[in-house]
Amino acid sequence: MRSSRDDLPPALPAMWRALKRGYEAEPGFLAVSFGLSLLAALPDALFALWLKLLADGVPAHDRRLVMASAVGLGVTAPATWFLRVMSVRIQRQFRERVTIALESHVARLQASVATIEHHERPEYLNRLAMLRDQVFVLDHMYMSLFSTCGWILRLGVTVALLMAIHPALALLAVFAIPTVFTAAWRPGVERAVQERSAPANRLARHLFVTATTAPPGKEVRVTGIGDRLVARRRAAWERGYAPVAAARRTTAVWQALAWSVFGVGFLGSVAFTALVLQATPGAVLLVLAAGSRLSAYIGATVGEIGFLRGIWLEGSRRLAWLEDYVAAQDEHADATVPHRLLEGIRFERVSFAYPGTERRVLEDVSLHLKPGSVVAIVGENGAGKTTLVKLLCRLYRPTSGRILVDGVDLTRLPAETWRSRLAGAFQDFFRFEFRARQTVGVGDLPRLDDEPAVVVAVARAGADDVVARLAAGLETQLGPTWPEGVEVSFGQWQKLALARGFMRDCPLLLVLDEPTAALDAETEHALFERYAAAARGKSKGAARGTDGRITILVSHRFSTVRMADLIVVLDGSRVVEVGAHEELMAQGGHYAELYGIQAAAYR
Numbered sequence: 214m215r216s217s218r219d220d221l222p223p224a225l226p227a228m229w230r231a232l233k234r235g236y237e238a239e240p241g242f243l244a245v246s247f248g249l250s251l252l253a254a255l256p257d258a259l260f261a262l263w264l265k266l267l268a269d270g271v272p273a274h275d276r277r278l279v280m281a282s283a284v285g286l287g288v289t290a291p292a293t294w295f296l297r298v299m300s301v302r303i304q305r306q307f308r309e310r311v312t313i314a315l316e317s318h319v320a321r322l323q324a325s326v327a328t329i330e331h332h333e334r335p336e337y338l339n340r341l342a343m344l345r346d347q348v349f350v351l352d353h354m355y356m357s358l359f360s361t362c363g364w365i366l367r368l369g370v371t372v373a374l375l376m377a378i379h380p381a382l383a384l385l386a387v388f389a390i391p392t393v394f395t396a397a398w399r400p401g402v403e404r405a406v407q408e409r410s411a412p413a414n415r416l417a418r419h420l421f422v423t424a425t426t427a428p429p430g431k432e433v434r435v436t437g438i439g440d441r442l443v444a445r446r447r448a449a450w451e452r453g454y455a456p457v458a459a460a461r462r463t464t465a466v467w468q469a470l471a472w473s474v475f476g477v478g479f480l481g482s483v484a485f486t487a488l489v490l491q492a493t494p495g496a497v498l499l500v501l502a503a504g505s506r507l508s509a510y511i512g513a514t515v516g517e518i519g520f521l522r523g524i525w526l527e528g529s530r531r532l533a534w535l536e537d538y539v540a541a542q543d544e545h546a547d548a549t550v551p552h553r554l555l556e557g558i559r560f561e562r563v564s565f566a567y568p569g570t571e572r573r574v575l576e577d578v579s580l581h582l583k584p585g586s587v588v589a590i591v592g593e594n595g596a597g598k599t600t601l602v603k604l605l606c607r608l609y610r611p612t613s614g615r616i617l618v619d620g621v622d623l624t625r626l627p628a629e630t631w632r633s634r635l636a637g638a639f640q641d642f643f644r645f646e647f648r649a650r651q652t653v654g655v656g657d658l659p660r661l662d663d664e665p666a667v668v669v670a671v672a673r674a675g676a677d678d679v680v681a682r683l684a685a686g687l688e689t690q691l692g693p694t695w696p697e698g699v700e701v702s703f704g705q706w707q708k709l710a711l712a713r714g715f716m717r718d719c720p721l722l723l724v725l726d727e728p729t730a731a732l733d734a735e736t737e738h739a740l741f742e743r744y745a746a747a748a749r750g751k752s753k754g755a756a757r758g759t760d761g762r763i764t765i766l767v768s769h770r771f772s773t774v775r776m777a778d779l780i781v782v783l784d785g786s787r788v789v790e791v792g793a794h795e796e797l798m799a800q801g802g803h804y805a806e807l808y809g810i811q812a813a814a815y816r
């Protein structure tokens with residue numbers, strides 16, 4: 214998991230794994246689809262054989278040969294038709310089912326990634342975005358793989374038929390190599406040229422729009438630049454188009470050459486069969502029929518493999534990467550999360566730089582957060598407050614140093630279990646557009662629809678007024694784009710998010726990272742006072758305050774902060790002061806200075 218710079222897993226094993234995923238999801242459909250793809254190849258490839266039997270049987274008055282040919286040809290048409298209908302239907306079903314299965318698989322994987330590193334690192338984001346896009350086409354890739362096998366089978370049967378006439382005829386496949394080569398090589402060259410011409414084309418389009426649309430019309434006329442625009446557009450277009458046209462001409466030349474080579478080989482093998490081998494007319498006919506298909510089969514195989522390489526291999530490698538990434542995350546988690554905190558949480562010389570960056574956002578932080586205490590973190594924007602909270606939530610691991618929970622390294626606790634004992638709200642909360650009851654209830658999934666629990670959480674967050682104002686109370690659908698959905702203000706969303714954070718009854722750690730920034734100072738103060746009381750086990754709602762819960766408050770309002778048992782002052786990624794309000798005031802340092810400034814502003 215720390216392998217942020219590791220490359221994607223190797224292609225072929227990854228592809229094999231993706232195949233196995235498809236097989237696990239839909240074993241029956243996958244097997245039948247694959248079988249049908251192979252079967253569908255046969256009538257096509259065997260056509261040359263039936264021709265041979267017919268051409269040999271008629272002049273020789275050989276009833277057996279003619280009958281065999283008649284049966285073969287007779288079966289070919291309905292079999293082709295039947296297989297096509299069947300495989301279209303079955304493959305469509307397979308694709309739909311396997312797409313859903315893979316999408317769910319990817320979604321599950323993503324949701325179970327323990328850190329959010331992959332949401333905040335650009336290279337992971339790109340990888341995930343591509344994977345998300347490619348999940349939709351992964352189903353095409355199974356089909357593409359099947360049809361590649363179908364083409365290879367056709368190719369094999371055709372070469373075998375030719376070799377049955379004479380082994381040397383297999384050489385005809387060699388003459389097809391230039392066509393394969395041009396088919397594999399030229400499209401890439403043309404695409405590259407087109408990409409290089411893109412700026413010129415964009416300019417041409419821009420000039421065309423400028424010359425012909427209304428908004429710039431006045432200025433175009435007043436300045437009289439209309440003719441110049443037209444001329445420049447023409448020039449830009451020529452500049453973009455000329456290299457593309459040249460590349461296409463070159464492709465045409467190469468194709469003509471390649472096909473000439475194959476043509477020579479083809480004519481050569483027919484002549485060889487007829488003149489050198491003095492073979493039967495049937496054999497000559499077979500060489501004509503099979504040979505003419507050979508190059509088409511080779512071309513199709515190469516094209517299909519190109520498609521596979523482009524999408525399937527990349528897609529399956531990304532999928533394999535995500536699977537490994539998820540599998541590796543709890544590798545070292547061998548400890549259990551304590552039922553209640555006895556010693557509290559210790560930071561031991563913790564430093565942290567975001568993965569892929571050099572700058573230390575936290576530097577050598579050592580702290581002891583006692584059980585049952587309320588800890589406030591203050592510091593300027595960018596001082597590292599949220600980062601510290603993210604480390605506590607095990608969304609990242611320290612770059613160096615350790616975080617100990619009752620003496621156990623946090624990285625040894627399984628992320629999911631640890632997080633099930635966290636509660637809290639963040640400044641950048643998410644707007645879950647559900648019914649209000651569930652918008653709050655998701656804070657404790659097992660009790661998603663537990664109305665009394667939701668009501669308690671709403672009360673803890675002081676969000677009763679928000680719910681009271683909703684037309685259907687907790688049943689109100691939030692989000693204006695949904696049927697009967699309503700929009701609520703930013704502050705109301707924030708209170709609901711806060712309520713969500715209070716769904717869990719006995720968390721070990723309650724994190725409040727500026728969740729009330731949109732509320733006024735008085736409300737925030739009142740709310741935090743209540744949480745602090747709950748944390749210390751002094752309020753009746755939290756008689757279980759004896760669970761040793763630690764409450765972390767991040768706020769820039771010193772009126773709120775002063776009530777905390779411990780105040781941690783961060784400045785430039787380091788802890789510069791730690792202590793209770795009175796101690797820090799007495800020290801007359803950074804905290805006292807900032808407190809003085811704010812207090813003066815309020816006076």
Ligand SMILES: Nc1ncnc2c1ncn2[C@@H]1O[C@H](COP(=O)(O)OP(=O)(O)O)[C@@H](O)[C@H]1O
Nearest residue numbers: 333567570574593594595596597598599600601
């Ligand atoms: N995902 C990230 N990747 C890289 N740098 C980040 C990321 N998130 C925050 N930072 C940087 O870390 C520093 C501390 O940020 P943060 O912890 O959010 O500060 P605070 O909450 O105190 O305002 C900032 O300089 C910020 O730019």
Ligand SMILES: [Mg+2]
Nearest residue numbers: 598599600640
């Ligand atoms: Mg922050």
